[in-house]
Amino acid sequence: MKQAVILAGGAGTRLKPLTDNIPKPMIDINGKPFILYIIEYLKKSGIKNVVLCTGYLADKISDYFGNGKKYGVDIRYSVEKKFLGTAGAIKLADNLLEDEFFVLNGDTYLPIDYTDVLRKFKEKNKTGLMVAYDHSEWTAEENTAIDQDEMVIAYGKREPLKIGNQLIESRSEIEVISPACFKYIDAGVYVFKKEILGIIEKDKFVSLEGDVYPELIKKKQLCAYISSQRYYDLGTPERLEIIKKVLK
Numbered sequence: 001m002k003q004a005v006i007l008a009g010g011a012g013t014r015l016k017p018l019t020d021n022i023p024k025p026m027i028d029i030n031g032k033p034f035i036l037y038i039i040e041y042l043k044k045s046g047i048k049n050v051v052l053c054t055g056y057l058a059d060k061i062s063d064y065f066g067n068g069k070k071y072g073v074d075i076r077y078s079v080e081k082k083f084l085g086t087a088g089a090i091k092l093a094d095n096l097l098e099d100e101f102f103v104l105n106g107d108t109y110l111p112i113d114y115t116d117v118l119r120k121f122k123e124k125n126k127t128g129l130m131v132a133y134d135h136s137e138w139t140a141e142e143n144t145a146i147d148q149d150e151m152v153i154a155y156g157k158r159e160p161l162k163i164g165n166q167l168i169e170s171r172s173e174i175e176v177i178s179p180a181c182f183k184y185i186d187a188g189v190y191v192f193k194k195e196i197l198g199i200i201e202k203d204k205f206v207s208l209e210g211d212v213y214p215e216l217i218k219k220k221q222l223c224a225y226i227s228s229q230r231y232y233d234l235g236t237p238e239r240l241e242i243i244k245k246v247l248k
Contacts, residue, residue: 003098004047008035008106009055009080009089017239023057025106026064029247032232033064035106037247039071040106045114048073051096051104053089055080083240087206091197099194103208108188109243110231120225121191125222126152128190130213132184136228144183152222155213156182184224184227187231 014022019027025035039050050073055060058079068075078093090103100121102114110131123127132144132153144155190208199215200206216222232243 002047003049003051003100004042004104005051005090005093005097006035006052006104006106007053007086007089008061009053009058009083011056011083011106011109012234013241015234018240019056021057022060023054024034026057027240028235029244034109034243035061036071037109038090038104038106039065039068039073039075041109041111042114043071043073047102047114049098050075051093051101052076053078053080053093055083055089074104083205083209084203085205085211087200087208087212088204090192091200091202091206094197097194097197097231099174101192101194103192105188106235107234108231109233109247110187110189110227110229112189112227112229116161117225118192120150120223124223126151126216126223127193127196127219128212128216129223129225131187131189132226133187133231134222134226134228135183135185137230138231139230140185142182142185144184144186146184146224146226150224150226151220152213152217152224154181155209155217156184184226184233187227188233189231 008025010024014018015024022087026033042136050068052061052075054077062077065075076096078096080092084092117131132146137144143156147153213222232246234240
């Protein structure tokens with residue numbers, strides 16, 4: 001499996017005014033757009049089939065990358081005409097997807113061994129896999145509980161979901177579990193079998209965090225790859241400054 005889907009359609013409201021005229025993944029980091037660092041790392045890892053799920057200011061991304069040949073990869077686009085959420089964006093890209101594929105957040109950089117992540121996914125043979133950071137260095141509040149069999153048993157996203165700039169309530173029905181069980185953080189990299197599309201309603205706002213993960217957890221179909229490698233994201237101006245240093 002050599003395909004990665006990058007979710008790059010968000011409005012980046014917390015980084016305004018930086019994102020008034022460019023989408024968040026295109027923010028300049030030391031002379032080149034952030035998302036290029038992700039694509040370059042994927043290429044280095046042997047993943048050259050890239051699907052970019054775009055939405056907000058989509059042309060800014062496609063005009064820059066084109067078909068990807070300049071960067072040694074093959075890039076295709078799935079463009080949201082309305083905000084569909086993280087899962088809805090994947091559903092929209094249905095006709096571009098292979099039977100198995102990575103999914104990466106377009107605002108998160110995680111330099112890990114993708115070959116080993118895929119090995120774990122094959123070994124577990126579940127519908128989905130989440131890379132979970134073990135919080136060896138403080139980054140954010142823990143939001144993922146994992147059992148001794150490396151299965152995700154609960155997920156509680158702390159940040160509110162959005163449709164464009166509008167905040168909405170999370171629709172997740174997370175089982176009540178002691179906060180002490182939440183020892184890991186969703187690191188922004190996943191692997192899915194294409195069959196996951198069967199639980200995502202077409203042309204509706206559907207989130208991985210609030211809708212899909214609870215369903216996979218209920219069916220015991222979301223396993224974890226636990227990593228001590230810290231992830232870096234563009235979530236806030238403070239984190240933006242950190243990632244500039246990391247990628248310098």
